[in-house]
Amino acid sequence: MSEKYCIGADVGGTTIKLAVISTEGEIVKKWEIPTDTSERGKHITRDINITIDNTLEELNLHKSSILGIGAGAPGFVDSSTGYINEAINIGWKHFDFGVELKQLTGLNVWVDNDANLAALGENWLGAGRGVKNLIAVTLGTGVGGGIIANGEILNGANGTAGEIGHVTVKTTGGAPCNCGRSGCLETETSATAIVRKAKEAIVKEPHSALSSIKEITAKDVFVTAKQGDIAAQQILSDVTETLGLALANLTVAVNPNKIVLGGGVSQAGDQLLQPLKDAYSKHCLPRAAEACVFELAELGNDAGVIGGASLVKQYSNEQ
Amino acid sequence: MSEKYCIGADVGGTTIKLAVISTEGEIVKKWEIPTDTSERGKHITRDINITIDNTLEELNLHKSSILGIGAGAPGFVDSSTGYINEAINIGWKHFDFGVELKQLTGLNVWVDNDANLAALGENWLGAGRGVKNLIAVTLGTGVGGGIIANGEILNGANGTAGEIGHVTVKTTGGAPCNCGRSGCLETETSATAIVRKAKEAIVKEPHSALSSIKEITAKDVFVTAKQGDIAAQQILSDVTETLGLALANLTVAVNPNKIVLGGGVSQAGDQLLQPLKDAYSKHCLPRAAEACVFELAELGNDAGVIGGASLVKQYSNEQ
Incomplete structure (x- = not known):
C-alpha cells in the first residue's frame, strides 16, 4: 500500500476539473465542480480544498499518500511561485493561488497555465507520450500552446514561454487581440477567427453556402468547405497557411x-491536418521538418488534469 | 594543484580556434591553427590532437587535469553523439568527429554547432552571463542562433534547434537561401543580405550615396545611413523591422x-539596437517583451572556444 498519488486541478471559467492519478498513470477518479467566480474568484481555493477532502475520504486515501496538487489556470502564471498575475475568466488578479492552496490543503502545490498543463498531459499519457521535444497547440476559442524541450516544460523568464497564440502573423490589418495588439496567431486561426472570417466572407x-447558416460555427465552415464551397475553402486555406508558417518558424527554434x-x-x-502539413513543409527548414510528425491530441478535456498530476510526479521527486 | 581545465575547439573554414580554460573561467591559453580542408577535412582531427598535445606540454599540464574537449563546427551536428551530418565549409559530411577526436586524444569530447557554442560562451563569461533563458543571435555572413532555456542549450530532435537564420520571413519574393528555400531571416538580415539590398538600391x-562606393560592405550601409542617405536608411529600416518581428515571435516561444x-x-x-528594439516592442506580446533586455555580445571571436569549454564544464559533472 505504498502507492503514491498525484492530484490534478484544472481551473476554468465554468468548471474546475479534478483527478486523482497514480504515479503509474492510472486515473483513480475524475470529477468536476462549478467554478465560483463571484467576489473575484475568492472562494475557489476553499472549494478545491473541500472537494479534495471529500474525495480522498470517499476513496479511502490518506493525505500522506498524496504527493501534491498540480493546478492550472488560464492566464499569466508564475510557475516558480504559483502566483497568478492575471486570469481574466476566473476573476483573479495578483493572486497568490499556489501559496493559498498549499496552506489550505497542507499539500505541496505546483501551478502552471492551462496550455502548459495540456502539453504536459499529452506528454505523459497522450499523443505526445514520452516525446522529449514537443509543441502542443490548442486550437479553440483562443490559441494556446505549451512547449516541452529537453523533456521539460518551458516557462521562460516570466511564465510567457509557449504563448504561441501571440505570435504576430499579420503586421498590418490584423484583427484586434485580447493581448492589446492585433494580427496574433490567435486572431487568425482560432475557432473565433474562423467564425469571424466566415461572417466577413x-x-x-x-x-x-455559408450565408444560409444561422449562428455560424467553425465546424460549419469545415462542413461547408467539404461540400465544395469556395469561400469556406478559402478561409481554411488561409488558416492552415498561417498556422503552418507559424509552426514552421517555431520548429527552427525548438526542433x-x-x-x-x-x-x-x-x-x-x-481536413485540418493535411493542408496544415503541406503549408508547414513548404515553409520549414527541411532538416527540422523531417524530424517532426503531427498528431491529434488524445486526451481532450482531460489533458489539463493529467498534466497537473504530471507536474506533481515530475517535481515531487526533486524535493 | 587539483585545478581542472576544459579545452574549447572551434573549427571554422579558415582557422581552428582553441583555448584552455579553467573551470573557474580563467583563460589559460588561447591560440589558433589553420584549418586543413584538403581531402574533405580528414586531417583536422589529427591536427587538433597534435596542437593540444604540444600546448599541454608547453603549459606543463597533464592530461589527467583536463576534463575534456568541447568542440564546435558550423553545420548540422548531432550533439548527443558528436556526429557531423554536414559542415560544408570544412568539407565534412557524415563524419564521426566526436568519436574520432575522443579516440585520438583519449579525452572526453562533446560537440555542438558553432552558433550554440557562441550562445554557451556568452552565457558563461559574456553578455549573457548566468542568464537562464537566453537567445544569442550572430549577425554575420549568415545569421546563426543559439537558444538557452531552463539553463540548457536547446538541441532539439536532430540538432536544428536554434537555427533561427532559417525562420521564414518572406513567403514570396524572398532571396534564395543556402538551405534550398528562400526568404529566410538569413537572406534578409545578414551582412550578405545588407550588401545585396544595397546593390539593388x-x-x-x-x-x-551608396552608388559611389566600390566593393560595398554592410558597414558602408550603416555609415551612409548615418550620413542621411535615404536609400541606406530604408535598407536598415527593413532589416531591423524584419529581425525585430522574428525575435518578437521567438520571444513568445522561449520568453x-x-x-x-x-x-x-x-x-x-x-544604430542597429535602437530601431531593432522599437520593432521588437511593436510586435511582441507586452508581458514577454517586458521580461527581455537586449545586449551586444562581449566575447567576439572567443565566444566559440569559451562555449566549448562551457560544454565540458557542464557535462563532465554528469558522468
Whole structure:
C-alpha cells in the first residue's frame, strides 16, 4: 500500500476539473465542480480544498499518500511561485493561488497555465507520450500552446514561454487581440477567427453556402468547405497557411519531434491536418521538418488534469 | 594543484580556434591553427590532437587535469553523439568527429554547432552571463542562433534547434537561401543580405550615396545611413523591422530574459539596437517583451572556444 498519488486541478471559467492519478498513470477518479467566480474568484481555493477532502475520504486515501496538487489556470502564471498575475475568466488578479492552496490543503502545490498543463498531459499519457521535444497547440476559442524541450516544460523568464497564440502573423490589418495588439496567431486561426472570417466572407460572397447558416460555427465552415464551397475553402486555406508558417518558424527554434494539435478546431482531423502539413513543409527548414510528425491530441478535456498530476510526479521527486 | 581545465575547439573554414580554460573561467591559453580542408577535412582531427598535445606540454599540464574537449563546427551536428551530418565549409559530411577526436586524444569530447557554442560562451563569461533563458543571435555572413532555456542549450530532435537564420520571413519574393528555400531571416538580415539590398538600391536609386562606393560592405550601409542617405536608411529600416518581428515571435516561444546580438553587423551598436528594439516592442506580446533586455555580445571571436569549454564544464559533472 505504498502507492503514491498525484492530484490534478484544472481551473476554468465554468468548471474546475479534478483527478486523482497514480504515479503509474492510472486515473483513480475524475470529477468536476462549478467554478465560483463571484467576489473575484475568492472562494475557489476553499472549494478545491473541500472537494479534495471529500474525495480522498470517499476513496479511502490518506493525505500522506498524496504527493501534491498540480493546478492550472488560464492566464499569466508564475510557475516558480504559483502566483497568478492575471486570469481574466476566473476573476483573479495578483493572486497568490499556489501559496493559498498549499496552506489550505497542507499539500505541496505546483501551478502552471492551462496550455502548459495540456502539453504536459499529452506528454505523459497522450499523443505526445514520452516525446522529449514537443509543441502542443490548442486550437479553440483562443490559441494556446505549451512547449516541452529537453523533456521539460518551458516557462521562460516570466511564465510567457509557449504563448504561441501571440505570435504576430499579420503586421498590418490584423484583427484586434485580447493581448492589446492585433494580427496574433490567435486572431487568425482560432475557432473565433474562423467564425469571424466566415461572417466577413458572407458580406463579400453572398452566394456562398455559408450565408444560409444561422449562428455560424467553425465546424460549419469545415462542413461547408467539404461540400465544395469556395469561400469556406478559402478561409481554411488561409488558416492552415498561417498556422503552418507559424509552426514552421517555431520548429527552427525548438526542433520538436512532434507537434500535437488539440482543441475544438482539431476535431476536423485530416481536413485540418493535411493542408496544415503541406503549408508547414513548404515553409520549414527541411532538416527540422523531417524530424517532426503531427498528431491529434488524445486526451481532450482531460489533458489539463493529467498534466497537473504530471507536474506533481515530475517535481515531487526533486524535493 | 587539483585545478581542472576544459579545452574549447572551434573549427571554422579558415582557422581552428582553441583555448584552455579553467573551470573557474580563467583563460589559460588561447591560440589558433589553420584549418586543413584538403581531402574533405580528414586531417583536422589529427591536427587538433597534435596542437593540444604540444600546448599541454608547453603549459606543463597533464592530461589527467583536463576534463575534456568541447568542440564546435558550423553545420548540422548531432550533439548527443558528436556526429557531423554536414559542415560544408570544412568539407565534412557524415563524419564521426566526436568519436574520432575522443579516440585520438583519449579525452572526453562533446560537440555542438558553432552558433550554440557562441550562445554557451556568452552565457558563461559574456553578455549573457548566468542568464537562464537566453537567445544569442550572430549577425554575420549568415545569421546563426543559439537558444538557452531552463539553463540548457536547446538541441532539439536532430540538432536544428536554434537555427533561427532559417525562420521564414518572406513567403514570396524572398532571396534564395543556402538551405534550398528562400526568404529566410538569413537572406534578409545578414551582412550578405545588407550588401545585396544595397546593390539593388543603387539600381533603383542611382543618386544614393551608396552608388559611389566600390566593393560595398554592410558597414558602408550603416555609415551612409548615418550620413542621411535615404536609400541606406530604408535598407536598415527593413532589416531591423524584419529581425525585430522574428525575435518578437521567438520571444513568445522561449520568453528569454535576454537577447544577445553578436557578429560583424552587431558592431553597428545603437544604430542597429535602437530601431531593432522599437520593432521588437511593436510586435511582441507586452508581458514577454517586458521580461527581455537586449545586449551586444562581449566575447567576439572567443565566444566559440569559451562555449566549448562551457560544454565540458557542464557535462563532465554528469558522468
